[in-house]
Amino acid sequence: MKKQRLDSIRKIVGWIRRHPVSSALILILFVSSILMTQRMTQRSRGVWSEPLKRGPIILSVYGIGTVMANRSYQIKLGVMKTINRLYVKEGDFVQKGQKLVLMDQEAYFAPFAGTVTFVPFKQGENVLNQTPVLSLVDLNDRYLLVSLEQQGALRVLPKQKVRISFDSIRDKNYQGVVDSIYSNEGNFLARIAVVDLPARILPGMTGDVAIAIEEHPDALLLPVAAVENGDTVWIRKGVGLTKAIKIKTGILDRDLIEVLSGDLHEGDKVLIRKQVGP
Numbered sequence: 001m002k003k004q005r006l007d008s009i010r011k012i013v014g015w016i017r018r019h020p021v022s023s024a025l026i027l028i029l030f031v032s033s034i035l036m037t038q039r040m041t042q043r044s045r046g047v048w049s050e051p052l053k054r055g056p057i058i059l060s061v062y063g064i065g066t067v068m069a070n071r072s073y074q075i076k077l078g079v080m081k082t083i084n085r086l087y088v089k090e091g092d093f094v095q096k097g098q099k100l101v102l103m104d105q106e107a108y109f110a111p112f113a114g115t116v117t118f119v120p121f122k123q124g125e126n127v128l129n130q131t132p133v134l135s136l137v138d139l140n141d142r143y144l145l146v147s148l149e150q151q152g153a154l155r156v157l158p159k160q161k162v163r164i165s166f167d168s169i170r171d172k173n174y175q176g177v178v179d180s181i182y183s184n185e186g187n188f189l190a191r192i193a194v195v196d197l198p199a200r201i202l203p204g205m206t207g208d209v210a211i212a213i214e215e216h217p218d219a220l221l222l223p224v225a226a227v228e229n230g231d232t233v234w235i236r237k238g239v240g241l242t243k244a245i246k247i248k249t250g251i252l253d254r255d256l257i258e259v260l261s262g263d264l265h266e267g268d269k270v271l272i273r274k275q276v277g278p
Contacts, residue, residue: 052265052267061211067197070143071138071141074136082125087099090118091115095113156178161211176192222270223270233247234270
């Protein structure tokens with residue numbers, strides 16, 4: 001048996017010596033076949049997307065908005081006074097005109113309905129001038145203030161629509177509109193008017209803000225993760241091989257991007273490759 005194997009090897013070696021050109025061609029074909037198989041395996045390594053659909057896509061500028069109160073009131077004194085009597089405590093809701101505090105027999109009243117948020121002194125204590133005695137905030141009249149990067153701020157305009165969400169209530173989005181945009185000490189700020197915030201969203205809380213810059217209502221939507229080198233996707237139609245095609249893309253909305261042109265259609269599936277190869 002061993003002798004037969006040796007004889008077979010000698011015959012193969014002899015044939016290679018007698019036919020060097022043919023042997024080289026066979027070797028090249030063999031190596032090419034292996035490389036082609038590796039490339040095809042590499043191309044197909046990934047997951048197929050869901051069938052592509054058409055739908056709306058919105059280009060947005062994103063930021064973190066801080067809830068602010070439109071109306072607040074603070075009692076500060078010009079001269080030192082003594083607190084004769086406190087009529088409220090922190091957390092109390094008061095009506096407009098309700099008595100708040102009596103100091104040196106002078107009474108101070110609420111200028112609007114709101115919630116008392118700050119009372120640092122007790123009855124009988126002396127208060128120095130320019131020291132806050134009491135703060136009152138209207139917790140129902142709020143807006144959002146968003147700090148933007150310069151590039152985003154250049155695209156934001158009054159009356160643009162805004163979508164707002166909060167971490168603790170992700171199942172609900174709130175609608176707003178850009179009221180104004182301005183700069184302050186090198187910061188670019190957008191003031192967002194919003195009317196449907198629930199009472200539990202308090203001044204000082206933060207939310208995710210998406211300002212709609214441009215909207216296309218009927219776009220072919222493609223997963224961003226499927227796009228390679230900015231203009232290439234891999235597809236397979238029917239039972240054919242996976243192949244790369246060139247596309248032109250439009251606006252981007254986080255995980256989705258608009259397809260403007262290319263041999264890609266509604267219902268196609270694209271390959272989202274885990275490792276990108278040649």
